[in-house]
Amino acid sequence: MSRASSPRKPDGVVSLSALHSGEHGEVVDLAGGRGMLSRMTALGFTPGADVTVVQNYGRGPLIARVRDARIALGRGEADRVYVRRTSA
Amino acid sequence: MTVQHAEPVPVEETPAAGTENKILQVALAGQPNVGKSTLFNLLTGLNQHVGNWPGKTVERKEGNFVLRGRTYRLIDLPGTYSLTANSEEELITREFIIRERPDVVVALVDAAILERSLYLVAELIPLPAPVIVALNMMDVAEQEGVHIEPQVLEAALGVPVVPMTATRNEGVKELIGAVEDVADGRYDYDPSIPHIRQDHRDVLEQVESIIEGCVPAPYPQDWIALKLLEGDQKVSEMMAGCLPAERQSALDIVLREHDDALVAVASGRYDWIGRMIRAALTRPTTGPISLTGKLDRWATHPLWGLAIMAGILGLVFWLTYAVGAPLQDLLDTYVVGGLAQLARLTLGAAPPWVTDLVADGMIGGVGAMLTFLPILVIFFAVMGILEDVGYLARAAYVMDRFMHLMGLHGKSFLPLFLGFGCNVPAVLGARVIESKRARLLTILLAPLMPCTARMTVIAFLAPAFFGSAAALVSWGMILLALTVLALSGVLINRTVFRGERAAFIMELPIYHLPNWRTIGMRVWQRSLSFIRKAGTLILAVSVVVWVLSTLPAGEIQSSYLARIGRFLEPIGQLMGFDWRLTVALLTSFIAKENSIATLGVLFGTGASRGLAEQLAATFSAATALAFLTVQMLFVPCVATVAVIRQETDSWAWTLFDLLFLLVVSLGVGVAVYWVVRLLGG
Numbered sequence: 001m002s003r004a005s006s007p008r009k010p011d012g013v014v015s016l017s018a019l020h021s022g023e024h025g026e027v028v029d030l031a032g033g034r035g036m037l038s039r040m041t042a043l044g045f046t047p048g049a050d051v052t053v054v055q056n057y058g059r060g061p062l063i064a065r066v067r068d069a070r071i072a073l074g075r076g077e078a079d080r081v082y083v084r085r086t087s088a
Numbered sequence: 089m090t091v092q093h094a095e096p097v098p099v100e101e102t103p104a105a106g107t108e109n110k111i112l113q114v115a116l117a118g119q120p121n122v123g124k125s126t127l128f129n130l131l132t133g134l135n136q137h138v139g140n141w142p143g144k145t146v147e148r149k150e151g152n153f154v155l156r157g158r159t160y161r162l163i164d165l166p167g168t169y170s171l172t173a174n175s176e177e178e179l180i181t182r183e184f185i186i187r188e189r190p191d192v193v194v195a196l197v198d199a200a201i202l203e204r205s206l207y208l209v210a211e212l213i214p215l216p217a218p219v220i221v222a223l224n225m226m227d228v229a230e231q232e233g234v235h236i237e238p239q240v241l242e243a244a245l246g247v248p249v250v251p252m253t254a255t256r257n258e259g260v261k262e263l264i265g266a267v268e269d270v271a272d273g274r275y276d277y278d279p280s281i282p283h284i285r286q287d288h289r290d291v292l293e294q295v296e297s298i299i300e301g302c303v304p305a306p307y308p309q310d311w312i313a314l315k316l317l318e319g320d321q322k323v324s325e326m327m328a329g330c331l332p333a334e335r336q337s338a339l340d341i342v343l344r345e346h347d348d349a350l351v352a353v354a355s356g357r358y359d360w361i362g363r364m365i366r367a368a369l370t371r372p373t374t375g376p377i378s379l380t381g382k383l384d385r386w387a388t389h390p391l392w393g394l395a396i397m398a399g400i401l402g403l404v405f406w407l408t409y410a411v412g413a414p415l416q417d418l419l420d421t422y423v424v425g426g427l428a429q430l431a432r433l434t435l436g437a438a439p440p441w442v443t444d445l446v447a448d449g450m451i452g453g454v455g456a457m458l459t460f461l462p463i464l465v466i467f468f469a470v471m472g473i474l475e476d477v478g479y480l481a482r483a484a485y486v487m488d489r490f491m492h493l494m495g496l497h498g499k500s501f502l503p504l505f506l507g508f509g510c511n512v513p514a515v516l517g518a519r520v521i522e523s524k525r526a527r528l529l530t531i532l533l534a535p536l537m538p539c540t541a542r543m544t545v546i547a548f549l550a551p552a553f554f555g556s557a558a559a560l561v562s563w564g565m566i567l568l569a570l571t572v573l574a575l576s577g578v579l580i581n582r583t584v585f586r587g588e589r590a591a592f593i594m595e596l597p598i599y600h601l602p603n604w605r606t607i608g609m610r611v612w613q614r615s616l617s618f619i620r621k622a623g624t625l626i627l628a629v630s631v632v633v634w635v636l637s638t639l640p641a642g643e644i645q646s647s648y649l650a651r652i653g654r655f656l657e658p659i660g661q662l663m664g665f666d667w668r669l670t671v672a673l674l675t676s677f678i679a680k681e682n683s684i685a686t687l688g689v690l691f692g693t694g695a696s697r698g699l700a701e702q703l704a705a706t707f708s709a710a711t712a713l714a715f716l717t718v719q720m721l722f723v724p725c726v727a728t729v730a731v732i733r734q735e736t737d738s739w740a741w742t743l744f745d746l747l748f749l750l751v752v753s754l755g756v757g758v759a760v761y762w763v764v765r766l767l768g769g
Contacts (some may be wrong), residue, residue: 027143035174035564035591035593036593037351038172038174038318038319038354039169039170039174039348039591039593040593041351041354042207043169043204043593043595044168044203044207046316046354046355047355051345054384054390057390059489061487061489061592062684063384063388063596066204067201067203068200068202068203068204068371068620069202069595069691070483070595070598071593071595071596072381072485072488072498072594072595072596073592074486074488074591075592076591077591077593077600
């Protein structure tokens with residue numbers, strides 16, 4: 001989780017890659033270039049969306065479930081999705 | 089449902105009288121993996137035309153069908169998640185709808201992933217063509233415990249919503265009925281339009297007032313404003329060419345202040361979707377873990393995932409060698425050999441050079457192409473099945489961490505690896521990779537995979553030179569080729585592509601049973617397209633090489649090709665080659681296994697045991713190893729070159745690749761030669 005921390009993160013907000021398998025979160029913000037933001041938002045990662053991490057082995061890509069779809073993300077991409085942990 | 093297939097009729101011939109005779113243009117849009125191909129094949133059957141979109145490397149499919157006396161033209165738009173100009177596919181889809189204005193756009197959505205699939209619908213509805221929502225995969229949705237009430241969704245959207253399961257041919261008739269109703273104006277089409285998120289409404293109005301009156305036809309002004317806020321590159325460029333300078337600078341200021349608007353636009357669409365589905369969709373409450381979830385525990389596991397993939401690859405190799413290779417031999421012996429004999433018989437009276445040209449030059453070339461078919465069919469079928477059931481994305485996920493070290497994408501792995509059978513399908517298979525850059529790099533690297541034909545040559549020569557160490561040398565060659573491939577990937581990625589990493593964002597679709605009809609159609613179309621497009625080039629090059637190796641005296645020893653070989657001898661001598669080895673390499677351009685036949689002719693032994701012994705007596709171990717190395721890494725066969733040209737749609741990249749491979753193969757060959765010599769070989 002090399003680039004997981006970002007100075008503008010408010011309290012309690014972590015990057016998606018910090019969630020363990022089975023944990024839930026709510027998207028708070030996204031970072032990245034236009035091309036990537038456009039793809040991520042189209043796939044359902046918009047502020048307020050519920051995300052569940054299906055698989056995260058701590059390194060390499062991970063799988064998240066958002067808006068009923070399973071999305072595989074590189075760690076670098078997942079680092080730039082900021083979420084607030086939720087219980088369900 | 090009975091669908092009759094009509095001959096394609098040009099749209100222009102539409103009679104003016106009445107709408108009944110008009111050909112209805114229906115565009116089929118949808119996100120990837122929603123079953124678009126299945127529906128398209130179901131409606132058009134074999135009556136479809138496959139080509140490329142003008143100036144693009146994206147496949148364009150269209151077909152006609154007749155239903156209840158009415159002719160429909162169905163255009164299959166590329167699968168896209170959204171309509172922002174991130175990729176060729178997205179650009180093609182929106183330009184087609186805005187410029188061609190089809191009578192109806194059928195938006196196929198996946199009922200099991202309703203919310204996400206409706207995102208494209210949210211982008212389609214504001215465009216100037218009526219939209220019908222086809223709720224596909226109702227069966228999968230029920231399986232996953234998702235319940236949808238189509239009428240409720242229809243009432244919210246204000247556009248027709250047709251539930252269907254294309255794989256079982258359910259709801260297709262109703263879909264066409266809805267198309268007819270909308271096209272004939274019998275449907276009260278009153279779509280709900282998505283809006284930008286509340287906090288950005290004023291900005292949108294500002295942008296609209298700046299561009300007011302400057303938007304070129306046929307683009308809708310409000311759509312252009314939205315795309316400008318999304319930072320859409322194509323639209324920004326277009327408007328920069330239309331706006332007066334002071335308005336452009338006003339626009340730039342607004343856009344710079346609101347560079348977060350993209351997220352607001354997307355959020356607005358999802359808010360709209362939320363309102364649309366609120367009453368229509370019931371999700372499973374807790375429910376058991378779905379089949380997809382269970383399978384993925386194994387298929388995407390870092391360890392088991394690799395094991396499963398290794399198993400699948402093993403099966404494919406077995407299939408290629410056990411079924412493909414014997415079929416190739418049969419084709420070569422009976423069909424190609426038979427054709428050559430037939431040509432000799434029928435051309436008996438013609439001058440000998442005509443007979444030779446036809447029997448050896450042309451039929452030899454056609455044969456080289458035909459013998460690819462069994463392996464191609466197996467490859468396309470395997471890739472088709474893996475893609476259709478949803479496994480391909482899992483294999484890509486498991487392999488991504490290794491592949492992206494080379495600047496490749498996880499999806500590069502299967503096409504490349506299956507290139508062990510043959511480089512041609514490896515290049516063609518790169519189509520599954522969405523990232524344009526990763527696709528190009530995969531294509532450029534594919535010729536470095538050791539194909540069966542190259543292995544045949546190695547298998548013949550290695551025992552002659554190295555006796556009991558032959559197996560070791562063969563393995564060493566494979567290892568060398570793979571190492572060179574990996575290093576070339578790193579090198580090209582660092583230099584030509586300046587180290588940009590392909591973002592890895594990929595959907596893992598829900599697993600489902602393969603649709604044989606869809607896979608069969610794909611295998612058929614891809615194979616046919618290979619014969620059509622690559623065929624001409626292969627035939628032409630075969631004839632040229634045949635002519636060069638025959639003229640002027642009718643024998644290869646004194647031919648132009650031999651003269652070229654002698655001319656190039658100084659290069660060959662860096663590795664201890666004489667001109668005969670160089671000529672053998674040159675003829676391998678038609679087909680890799682030609683090297684052996686050529687050496688057989690040049691040494692006057694034929695491709696027999698005697699050849700192997702002669703070669704071993706003539707050349708040192710260092711030269712032998714260098715020759716095997718160059719053979720392994722050399723410019724690929726003409727069929728591979730033809731498909732590289734076809735898939736990159738660029739002679740520049742094709743020539744770049746050939747030059748790169750030439751330099752690499754000779755460079756590594758020379759290095760191997762000198763290392764072996766210094767070690768006393």
